[in-house]
Amino acid sequence: MRSLGSPRGFSLIEVTVAAAVLAGAVLSAAQLFAVATAATVDARTAGEGTVLAWQKLEQLRSLAFTIDEAGQPITDTTTDIAAAPERTFGGTGLSPSPVWALTRDTPGYVDYLDARGVSLGGGVQPPDAARYRRRWAIEALGGPNLLVLRVRVVPVGGEVEAARVVSLRARRLP
Amino acid sequence: MSLAELLVASGIMLTLTGAVGSVLVRAQFSFRVQPEVADMQQRLRVAASTFGRDLLMAGAGPAFTAQAGSLVQQLPGVAPYRRGQIDDVRAGVFYRPDTVSVLYVSTTRAEADIERTIDTGRELLVDAAPNCGALAHERVCGFTTGMRVAFFDARGAFDLGTVTRVAGNQLTVLYGGALSSSYNGGAVVAEVVAVTYYLRPDGVSGASQLVRYDGFLTDRPVVDNVVGMQVEYFGDPRPPRVLPAAAPGDPVRPITSYGPAPPAGSADDPRDLWGAGENCVFADAGGPVPRLGALGGGVSPVPLDPARLRDGPWCPDAVHPARFDADLLRIRRVRVRLRVQVAVAAMRGPAGRLFAKGGIATSAELFAPDQQIVLDVTPRNLGGAP
Numbered sequence: 137m138r139s140l141g142s143p144r145g146f147s148l149i150e151v152t153v154a155a156a157v158l159a160g161a162v163l164s165a166a167q168l169f170a171v172a173t174a175a176t177v178d179a180r181t182a183g184e185g186t187v188l189a190w191q192k193l194e195q196l197r198s199l200a201f202t203i204d205e206a207g208q209p210i211t212d213t214t215t216d217i218a219a220a221p222e223r224t225f226g227g228t229g230l231s232p233s234p235v236w237a238l239t240r241d242t243p244g245y246v247d248y249l250d251a252r253g254v255s256l257g258g259g260v261q262p263p264d265a266a267r268y269r270r271r272w273a274i275e276a277l278g279g280p281n282l283l284v285l286r287v288r289v290v291p292v293g294g295e296v297e298a299a300r301v302v303s304l305r306a307r308r309l310p
Numbered sequence: 311m312s313l314a315e316l317l318v319a320s321g322i323m324l325t326l327t328g329a330v331g332s333v334l335v336r337a338q339f340s341f342r343v344q345p346e347v348a349d350m351q352q353r354l355r356v357a358a359s360t361f362g363r364d365l366l367m368a369g370a371g372p373a374f375t376a377q378a379g380s381l382v383q384q385l386p387g388v389a390p391y392r393r394g395q396i397d398d399v400r401a402g403v404f405y406r407p408d409t410v411s412v413l414y415v416s417t418t419r420a421e422a423d424i425e426r427t428i429d430t431g432r433e434l435l436v437d438a439a440p441n442c443g444a445l446a447h448e449r450v451c452g453f454t455t456g457m458r459v460a461f462f463d464a465r466g467a468f469d470l471g472t473v474t475r476v477a478g479n480q481l482t483v484l485y486g487g488a489l490s491s492s493y494n495g496g497a498v499v500a501e502v503v504a505v506t507y508y509l510r511p512d513g514v515s516g517a518s519q520l521v522r523y524d525g526f527l528t529d530r531p532v533v534d535n536v537v538g539m540q541v542e543y544f545g546d547p548r549p550p551r552v553l554p555a556a557a558p559g560d561p562v563r564p565i566t567s568y569g570p571a572p573p574a575g576s577a578d579d580p581r582d583l584w585g586a587g588e589n590c591v592f593a594d595a596g597g598p599v600p601r602l603g604a605l606g607g608g609v610s611p612v613p614l615d616p617a618r619l620r621d622g623p624w625c626p627d628a629v630h631p632a633r634f635d636a637d638l639l640r641i642r643r644v645r646v647r648l649r650v651q652v653a654v655a656a657m658r659g660p661a662g663r664l665f666a667k668g669g670i671a672t673s674a675e676l677f678a679p680d681q682q683i684v685l686d687v688t689p690r691n692l693g694g695a696p
Contacts, residue, residue: 146319199610
């Protein structure tokens with residue numbers, strides 16, 4: 137390569153190589169921007185996912201799981217909290233879920249949400265506007281009076297979970 | 311270098327410079343917008359945390375007094391209006407879609423049965439039953455000057471005040487305005503958290519602030535630039551029921567599934583307008599009959615129509631200055647929708663789906679759309695959850 141003081145200047149190849157080096161450097165820097173943006177999006181996804189998971193857990197906690205005045209257990213097995221708006225019939229309530237409920241979209245144990253966290257209802261396929269799928273599982277623990285409630289939120293189009301929460305629910309006296 | 315080479319080299323450099331410029335401009339947009347987006351997320355997190363903590367505790371009652379247990383036996387732990395020294399009810403307002411009040415007894419020792427009171431017109435002198443145990447049976451424990459307390463009785467009468475003096479077993483409590491009721495034997499005084507969350511218009515931003523009112527004199531902003539708040543309530547669909555007495559050895563039960571217990575033995579309570587054997591949730595037809603009907607045939611909470619929360623029946627009765635709709639005692643779950651906007655108007659586009667309030671942004675790359683949170687809370691002390 138000639139020195140900067142050379143009267144012949146630079147060849148086209150030299151200019152091209154220099155431009156390629158510069159382009160590589162700029163692209164590397166641009167990748168940093170992309171990484172920073174992706175980190176912000178990940179943080180947002182995790183934050184939204186946690187709120188959505190807790191929201192479903194609170195819905196599950198509000199369903200009847202008690203004992204009536206005659207001492208008989210009452211368990212809600214009909215409320216459809218996958219529907220939007222939720223209904224008192226046609227759902228699974230606190231019925232035990234299939235073992236795959238957290239890994240596959242299972243009617244009665246999944247709903248879909250848009251980017252604002254608004255439920256779009258359940259089903260086996262997410263609607264076009266869905267950004268998150270929210271699955272939940274219900275399992276009896278050591279008898280009929282204690283439930284394990286698990287909720288998992290996954291962005292639509294991926295299987296890397298945004299959030300997962302677990303809680304216990306004990307049957308309540310009237 | 312020939313002219314052709316010079317032209318080609320210039321073309322390459324121009325292209326490259328243009329590409330670099332484009333990347334830098336996008337990066338600049340991104341770096342301007344991302345902190346504001348993170349700020350919106352942070353504000354929503356703060357709101358969720360603050361709301362969640364208070365709502366979760368709503369309805370927690372005293373643990374050591376004669377009226378131990380959830381407040382759902384006497385008072386609404388959650389109410390859709392401002393409650394406290396500045397009180398919506400005394401102004402005739404019983405529902406606001408963007409306001410929610412929470413009441414719960416603190417988890418301290420500061421609670422005692424009231425033996426008698428003297429009302430001086432500004433302060434209430436309270437002779438409280440000693441609550442310190444056998445070692446100090448002439449005084450009350452846990453109460454301190456400046457503490458916020460509530461008086462309430464089994465009918466649902468309720469007032470707030472501030473402790474100004476503690477001497478032996480006597481408390482002096484300053485109250486604002488006028489007391490709604492008199493409190494004597496059978497009533498309780500206890501330290502409480504009585505807060506209201508509501509939206510207050512903010513002249514600076516043109517949006518609103520989410521404000522936490524402490525039930526006394528202070529409105530503390532929690533979150534700025536709020537452009538929407540809506541509170542929905544889900545309630546027990548079943549009418550209130552009088553529960554059978556617990557068998558020996560059973561855990562202690564409340565007397566009703568919710569709401570004040572009817573006067574025993576068809577007696578009349580002269581302090582209210584209800585007939586003998588009746589109160590705001592039970593009529594008397596040879597036995598207690600609920601005044602509140604069933605809301606469908608289910609057993610889990612259902613959405614409560616706002617009209618239902620302000621149409622009576624009223625507790626303690628329809629002329630009581632601090633009355634409340636008996637349907638508030640049904641509330642078992644609260645859903646709060648909160649929407650915030652970016653603080654910088656240059657990052658808001660025209661008003662519409664993305665922006666509740668328009669801004670001055672001219673490039674979509676600078677848009678930071680409004681963000682929303684939907685928060686459901688099942689208060690653990692309102693009878694719906696263990």
